[in-house]
Amino acid sequence: xxxxxxxxxxxxxxxxxxxxxxxIIPKQFLKSIKRSGFGPNLFDEWRxxxxxxxxxxxxxxxxNPGFVLNQPRYAGASVLLxxxxxxxxxxxEHAPWALAxxxxxxxxxxxxxxxxxxxxxKNGLLPIVLADDEVExxxxxxxATEGYALAIDLQAQTVTRPDGAQHHFExxxxxxxxxxxxxxxxxxxxxxxxxxxxxxxxxxxAQPWVFASP
Amino acid sequence: xxxxxxxxxxxEMHEVSRRDDGSxxxxxxxxxxxxVTSPQAFEGLRLAGRKPWRVDANLATPDHNVSTTKAxxxxxLAAIADEISRTQVRTLGENCAxxxxxxxxxxxxxxxxxxxxxxxQGATLPGMTxxxxxxxxxxxxxxxxxxxxxxxxxxEHVLATQCLVAQKMKNMRVTVDGELAPGVTAKDMVLAIxxxxxxxxxxxxxxEFAGSAIRALSMEGRMTVCNMAIEAGARVGMVAVDEATxxxxxxxxxxxQGETFEQAAALWRTLVSDADAVFDxxxxxxxxxxxxxxxxxxxxEMVLPVDxxxxxxxxxxxxxxxDSIERALKYMGLRANQPITDIRLDRVFIGSCTNARxxxxxxxxxxxxxxxxxxxxxQALVVPGSGLVKAQAERxxxxxxxxxxxxxxxxxxxxxxxxxxxxxxxxGEHCASTSNRNFEGRQGxxxxxxxxxxxxxxxxxxxGHFIDVRELQ
Ligand code: SF4
Numbered sequence: 001x002x003x004x005x006x007x008x009x010x011x012x013x014x015x016x017x018x019x020x021x022x023x024i025i026p027k028q029f030l031k032s033i034k035r036s037g038f039g040p041n042l043f044d045e046w047r048x049x050x051x052x053x054x055x056x057x058x059x060x061x062x063x064n065p066g067f068v069l070n071q072p073r074y075a076g077a078s079v080l081l082x083x084x085x086x087x088x089x090x091x092x093e094h095a096p097w098a099l100a101x102x103x104x105x106x107x108x109x110x111x112x113x114x115x116x117x118x119x120x121x122k123n124g125l126l127p128i129v130l131a132d133d134e135v136e137x138x139x140x141x142x143x144a145t146e147g148y149a150l151a152i153d154l155q156a157q158t159v160t161r162p163d164g165a166q167h168h169f170e171x172x173x174x175x176x177x178x179x180x181x182x183x184x185x186x187x188x189x190x191x192x193x194x195x196x197x198x199x200x201x202x203x204x205x206a207q208p209w210v211f212a213s214p
Numbered sequence: 215x216x217x218x219x220x221x222x223x224x225x226e227m228h229e230v231s232r233r234d235d236g237s238x239x240x241x242x243x244x245x246x247x248x249x250v251t252s253p254q255a256f257e258g259l260r261l262a263g264r265k266p267w268r269v270d271a272n273l274a275t276p277d278h279n280v281s282t283t284k285a286x287x288x289x290x291l292a293a294i295a296d297e298i299s300r301t302q303v304r305t306l307g308e309n310c311a312x313x314x315x316x317x318x319x320x321x322x323x324x325x326x327x328x329x330x331x332x333x334x335q336g337a338t339l340p341g342m343t344x345x346x347x348x349x350x351x352x353x354x355x356x357x358x359x360x361x362x363x364x365x366x367x368x369x370e371h372v373l374a375t376q377c378l379v380a381q382k383m384k385n386m387r388v389t390v391d392g393e394l395a396p397g398v399t400a401k402d403m404v405l406a407i408x409x410x411x412x413x414x415x416x417x418x419x420x421x422e423f424a425g426s427a428i429r430a431l432s433m434e435g436r437m438t439v440c441n442m443a444i445e446a447g448a449r450v451g452m453v454a455v456d457e458a459t460x461x462x463x464x465x466x467x468x469x470x471q472g473e474t475f476e477q478a479a480a481l482w483r484t485l486v487s488d489a490d491a492v493f494d495x496x497x498x499x500x501x502x503x504x505x506x507x508x509x510x511x512x513x514x515e516m517v518l519p520v521d522x523x524x525x526x527x528x529x530x531x532x533x534x535x536x537d538s539i540e541r542a543l544k545y546m547g548l549r550a551n552q553p554i555t556d557i558r559l560d561r562v563f564i565g566s567c568t569n570a571r572x573x574x575x576x577x578x579x580x581x582x583x584x585x586x587x588x589x590x591x592x593q594a595l596v597v598p599g600s601g602l603v604k605a606q607a608e609r610x611x612x613x614x615x616x617x618x619x620x621x622x623x624x625x626x627x628x629x630x631x632x633x634x635x636x637x638x639x640x641x642g643e644h645c646a647s648t649s650n651r652n653f654e655g656r657q658g659x660x661x662x663x664x665x666x667x668x669x670x671x672x673x674x675x676x677x678g679h680f681i682d683v684r685e686l687q
Contacts, residue, residue, distance in 0.1 A: 016541070017534055018413055018513050022653040027634050031279065031298040033253035033305050035366075051641075051659045054298055083534065085414035088447065089653060090632075091349040092251065093365035114383075114417060114449050115349060119365035172381065173235030185367070186262070189375045192231060192239060196267075196377055199230040199241055209470035209478050210243045210342060213270040213316070 002124030003182030007105045008151040009078030012068055013142045019082060020089035021116060025098040029054055038094050039101030043069060079150045081138055082109035086127075087116025096120040106152050108159065110135050121175050122185065126152065128159060128169045154180060217488025219385045220454050221420040224360035224485070228343045230377055240380045243342040245372050246328045247274040247315070249306035250634070251347030255370035256309040266313050267376035273337050274310050274317040276303045277327045278634045282597050282624035287321060299635065313373075326600020326626040329353040329567035333437065334602055336466025340455045340482040345372055350567050350650065352443040356436035357463070358455035358485040360420075363444065384494040386419035386448065387487075390427040392501035397684040399577065400435030401569060401648070401667035403427065403499075404442040405507035409517040411497055416448025419495060422487060423453050427501035433462040434573040441568045442650050445514040454486035508554050508680050509652045509665040511542035516652070517665065518554060520682045526550035545654055546662050547642065555680050557664065560643035562587070562594040562675040563657070564668055565624075566631035569648035570599030574668040575607045578648075579615040581672035581686055587620035588678030594621045595637065597629040621675070633658045646674035 029041045031054055040058035045051075047069060049062040063070045069077070080099070086109040087095060096119045099107070106126040120127045130138075141161065142148040151160040154176060159167045171179075178185065189196075204211050218226075230239040252274070259265070266272060279299035286293050291307070294300040303320060310317035318324040324331065329350050332338040344354040344361035347369040354361035368378060388407055408415075421443045428436065436453045443451025453459075460479050463469050470478050505519035516539075518524075524543065527550060530536040543550060548557070564570070564578050575598065587594045596616045598604035604626055607613055613623045630637040631649040633656070639645050641660025648671050652663040666674065673683040 017538055020653045022656050026655055027632050030250050031302050031634065033302055035254045045655050045659060085417070085447065088413055089349065089651060091347060091363035091365055093367060111414060111417060113447060115363055115365060119367065122365065122367040172237065174233060174237040174379070185379060186371050186374045189239060189371065189377055189379065195231050196375065203241060207341065207481065209339065209474055212470060213468065
């Protein structure tokens, strides 16, 4: 996984609540058996005026000028400002894959859907929860200021605004550790092989039917 | 010490170890796989030179991309017209063969939607931890199991370690007491719950459904309710074990038999929240207050009783909510204050892991019997949840009831629930759908989904617009 330590980047405001993973990456793009190639289809139905199909050259498709990601002032944005319950719906990890591939490194919102939150962390994409009024302030400033960039420091757990004001965010210790060091979860878990084996033996003795197959 | 909730008990039964940072390793009993969220996980295993920890914990079946038309199905894999879909279905087969995982391939009679197949086979048992790379894995919680959806990285993690790194969630209980009125179903109940607590209402919580109205539901009904826990933001939905649970499981292929079954059942009967257990959140609904529900917007919380009117954004004070109502009305092509019964349907879809079990098909068939689909409805589909559901329905003659009325009778799969296969809405079309998500574009770009129960979908097909199913009965 990509480590996340500090990141400073242009913010882009996506001003809608309950953005679901079907919106982040529509289903026709889930047919791929690869982990990459999703960036051009991020927010496909909002971003383009035509209906996207897998395998298309997105560079030649008509862009929706009204969609915020397409506005020139937000080109190259890497911090997504979002509203409540971002990433709800389907468990598709293609959603954080698409965001990361597009170039998003962090998402700031008042709340995230649980599965999306988890999937993001596993891909080095940092979901940051701030209070409603803090997010509101960022939205207002971002709209009012061209080139509005946020500086994120995971070690210090802070988001610093261009005006110098700082917001503190919470992150659990395990996820922070994995993100800072770009650690592979599976490798970490496999350090506990003995504990897993011991548990399995005990569990098997207590509930042998769990281990039976027809 | 207060008592334990069902979730507390299931968690404790599976906690391998707890770390100082508050995360735990949780042992996974059953892992179900399908073709969409697994290929990258198998690829990851291969790249790292890892093997599945316990092969027989896994069960796979393709569902999202498979065609549901007989013509395409009889030709097998080679006949899947969409090349990318074909590759995905083929890749699942190859991965299962390579790693020795049991798969019910496309034309196996046991193939179907993962969340229909698991319980039907007894692969989902009370007291188990069940995961799948699919958010509707909450369905399996109907058995007093701890079940939730995971992402692809976690699919790989479970394959390699039989564990998940997890953090214990909070406990939430939704109690529905009383008796549902005739014609009001489990689907209406869960839609009403989501309407009440919102799509983020269960975030961070494991949600137990309790109360006399939940107890009175069949296992199929409980699965419908737990299926949509995720639509209320809760990864986990659960119903405590009772005799209905045990009766359903008895005799299923993966379930223990004979003496072992009785031993298991004795343990399963303890899988209930203690009377003095404390929940972080408690919500109470009266079953008598629930009427047949219809979703009008682009989020499952945008739902109302069939006799209501579509909301008026002008009456919403909160600006973010007003904005979402306006956006949803525009997308759905509806006017403020329009009666729900004025919404005309272009297509009707009866299927999905929410409502494609035998009981759902019986309920729809009971409404349809002796009637005809309205001439203005372009297509009405019935897609059974599994090959076994289909065969059972055919034994009962339900296929004839649907076909005689002008419905299409399809092969099992996810179909128009998410339209990854050719079953989909055209832009602007309204669909009465028994599935679980009415997100923009979910059933096809520009498509307009209204979530309803199977009986309500059947009634809408007959009338050509929404109608209270009780008027037909
Ligand atoms: S039926 Fe729909 S919700 Fe259920 S698993 Fe298939 S696509 Fe997902």
